[in-house]
Amino acid sequence: MTIDLRSDTVTKPTKGMLDAMLNAEVGDDVYKEDPSINALEKRLADMFGMDEALFFPTGSMANQAALKLHTNPGEQVICDKYAHIYNYEGGGASFNSGISCKLVDGHRGMFTAEQAEASVNPPDFYHSPLTSLIAVENTTNKGGGACWDFEELKKLRQIATKHNLGYHLDGARLWNALISKGESPKQYGELFDTISVCLSKGLGCPMGSVLIGNKELMQKAVRVRKILGGGMRQVGFAAAAGLYALDNHFERLADDHKKATEIGQLLSKHSAIEKVEPIETNIIIFELKKHIDESQFLDSLTEKGIKIIGMGSNKLRMVTHLDYTDKLHDRFLEIIENL
Ligand SMILES: *Cc1c(COP(=O)(O)O)cnc(C)c1O
Numbered sequence: 243m244t245i246d247l248r249s250d251t252v253t254k255p256t257k258g259m260l261d262a263m264l265n266a267e268v269g270d271d272v273y274k275e276d277p278s279i280n281a282l283e284k285r286l287a288d289m290f291g292m293d294e295a296l297f298f299p300t301g302s303m304a305n306q307a308a309l310k311l312h313t314n315p316g317e318q319v320i321c322d323k324y325a326h327i328y329n330y331e332g333g334g335a336s337f338n339s340g341i342s343c344k345l346v347d348g349h350r351g352m353f354t355a356e357q358a359e360a361s362v363n364p365p366d367f368y369h370s371p372l373t374s375l376i377a378v379e380n381t382t383n384k385g386g387g388a389c390w391d392f393e394e395l396k397k398l399r400q401i402a403t404k405h406n407l408g409y410h411l412d413g414a415r416l417w418n419a420l421i422s423k424g425e426s427p428k429q430y431g432e433l434f435d436t437i438s439v440c441l442s443k444g445l446g447c448p449m450g451s452v453l454i455g456n457k458e459l460m461q462k463a464v465r466v467r468k469i470l471g472g473g474m475r476q477v478g479f480a481a482a483a484g485l486y487a488l489d490n491h492f493e494r495l496a497d498d499h500k501k502a503t504e505i506g507q508l509l510s511k512h513s514a515i516e517k518v519e520p521i522e523t524n525i526i527i528f529e530l531k532k533h534i535d536e537s538q539f540l541d542s543l544t545e546k547g548i549k550i551i552g553m554g555s556n557k558l559r560m561v562t563h564l565d566y567t568d569k570l571h572d573r574f575l576e577i578i579e580n581l
Pocket of ligand 1: 299305381382383412414415440
């Protein structure tokens with residue numbers, strides 16, 4: 243028996259999802275003739291109260307397209323030092339858009355409106371890059387699934403408006419934040435210029451992300467997606483999985499959060515563990531005591547069929563998900579107790 247907690251991306255499509263995919267009506271999406279894609283895009287645009295949505299194969303491509311929409315080469319995006327767009331998209335910000343990142347030294351991947359405003363370069367000071375975008379992430383990945391305080395996001399909106407900056411949300415795991423905080427997609431739609439969401443994380447789809455925004459930006463987004471090589475044909479099969487996931491796998495995220503909290507409680511009592519970061523959603527980040535060797539610890543888990551990932555400096559990460567069943571959870575809690 244393997245218990246794979248490396249990421250919420252390791253899930254396989256359920257029987258119900260596969261049936262939905264098999265029965266999907268499809269067409270050539272490059273001609274905008276795929277009814278399933280059109281339905282998914284409309285559903286997400288309506289859900290967030292924004293004009294239009296566009297399907298992407300990956301979250302990275304959706305974020306990269308957003309960066310391109312909001313910036314010109316040489317300009318700068320303000321983001322946290324933990325940001326996915328900076329750390330985990332292969333240097334795409336510079337490769338695709340020719341921009342640099344002004345890194346904010348935030349807390350768990352989040353920063354304050356004051357910190358953002360202090361990071362805006364004066365537009366008439368032509369020696370520094372022109373600031374054109376603020377990008378935030380909710381939940382934060384490297385920050386351990388932390389959720390932003392919505393009031394801070396509102397203050398950031400004011401900073402963006404005041405300095406004429408775009409405002410992008412990397413919402414790969416926004417679903418988890420919505421469930422954890424009892425927030426609504428429309429609240430987010432009112433605040434941001436663009437929002438990317440992943441179908442392939444907690445919602446359990448094999449692929450797919452969606453970028454949502456106003457009409458003008460999204461018309462440009464189709465072109466940018468084409469340039470990035472992301473124009474797809476009968477991709478309604480993937481959209482059908484997404485529609486199925488929104489109906490069946492959204493509310494259940496609360497389950498993943500509950501399991502993560504339970505794991506965290508046990509870990510925090512363990513003698514090998516220095517500390518467990520606060521758990522708000524489905525990500526658990528914990529630190530081993532100094533004298534414990536990380537690779538030895540990982541090996542001892544591997545022997546028991548447990549897969550998790552190391553994040554460097556004796557920190558490890560686990561993520562709960564759809565395929566981490568109640569049965570696996572009970573077994574895993576037992577294993578931790580006896581570790
Ligand atoms: C997973 C993730 C993405 C997108 O990743 P892809 O693997 O390209 O789909 C973007 N942002 C965050 C915060 C993520 O966790």
